[in-house]
Amino acid sequence: MTQVRTKTDLARSYLDDGVICVPGLLDPESLDLAEEAFGWSLDNPSPAAQRLFPDAGTVFYQDLFNTLSWPHYMPLVQRAGLGPLMARLWQSREVWFFFEQVFHKVGAGRRTPWHQDTSYFPVEGEHLSVVWISLDRVSKEQALEFVRGSHKGTIFNGAAFTGDDDTAPLYDEGAMPRLPDIEASRAAYDIVSWATEPGDGIIFHPSVLHGGGQTDAGEERRTVSLRFFGDDCRFVSRPSVSKQSAVGFNRNETGSRNVEEFYEGLSPGDLFRHPDFIALEAA
Ligand SMILES: O=C(O)CCC(=O)C(=O)O
Structure with a gap:
């Protein structure tokens, strides 16, 4: 008999594993909206847009937290019902859009270093x-x-996302524990992954360790990575960035808001809120 995964199963797996794959998350119309939004981001880079690992000779491009792009992602978020889906997954009353991130990989490229987004x-x-x-x-x-x-x-x-050592730290040594070398001892870790078709979605908690996703010669991968938060989220302190990272760019020069403006006035332990984060329909 075919096993059908219910929404409750998905919520349980999300809570336990920190990652789930949802085949067919986007219908064809939502997929078109995702293509349009991705195209907008590529055509309108923020000052944080970066070509990572430029010495590799292939394209590994990212951009993120371009507040000018947010209206371009809302039709996708709404059509795909991502607000209600998050609310059901987390049992949260409210859901906010946090930010967008795009990745564009072309050619025989390297793995994305293992990392956690919450760092x-x-x-x-x-x-x-x-x-x-x-x-x-x-x-x-x-x-x-x-x-x-x-x-x-x-x-x-x-992860600093520079050089050959994928565990090279972003913040000063000692500020947080250094990433383990997961590639060097893969068998010691419970590593999961899924092949996906356009329109499938992988939903993960940003504290889950993730990496990989290299492309081969002649290939292109265009990825939209959307972030959401809900009721229980709180502001925590992170070390200040001593090296250039995507967080520290001045986006104001293009009219985008800077990340830091959204944290103004928050102290560690405060509910993570700002009136300019977009509140989504959650039901
Ligand atoms: O797509 C990739 O290679 C990296 C994705 C990632 O790290 C993210 O979405 O947080």
């Missing part, structure tokens, strides 16, 4: 998700990988 942003809570949507087919070999359940463990120093 880069001063927020914690169970009501947090990343919805990762590839506009292109992704094979199991090229899938983004996750360490199941790691969202319940240590929050490590950020």
Whole structure:
């Protein structure tokens, strides 16, 4: 008999594993909206847009937290029902859009270093998700990988995303524990991944360790990664960034708001709120 996963199963898996795959999350119209939004982000880079690992000779591009892009993502978020989906997954009354991130990989590129997104942003809570949507087919070999359940463990120093050592820390040594070398001892970790078709979604807690997702020669991967938060999220302090990171750019020069403006006045332990985060229909 075919096993049908209910919404309750998904919520349980999300809570336990910190990551779930939702085949067919986007219908064809939502997928078109995702393509439009991704195209807008590529055509309108924020000052934080970066070509990562430029010496690799292939394209590994990212941009994020461009507040000018947010209206372009709302039709997708609404059409795909991501607000109500988050509310059901987390049992949260309210859901806010946190920010968008896009990745564009072209050619025989390297893996995304293992990392946790919460190392880069001063927020914690169970009501947090990343919805990762590839506009292109992704094979199991090229899938983004996750360490199941790691969202319940240590929050490590950020990966610096430079050089050959993927555990090289973003913040000063000692500020947070250094990332373990997961690639060097993969068997010691419970690593999960899924092949995806355009329109499938992978939903993960931003504290889950994730990495991988390399592309091969002649291939392109266009990815939209949307972030959401809900009721229980609180502001936490993170070390100040001593090296250039995507968080520290001045976006104002393009008319985008800066990340820091959304944290003004918050002290560690405060509910993570700002009136300019977009509140979504949650039911
Ligand atoms: O798509 C990738 O290679 C990286 C994705 C990622 O790290 C994220 O969405 O947080």
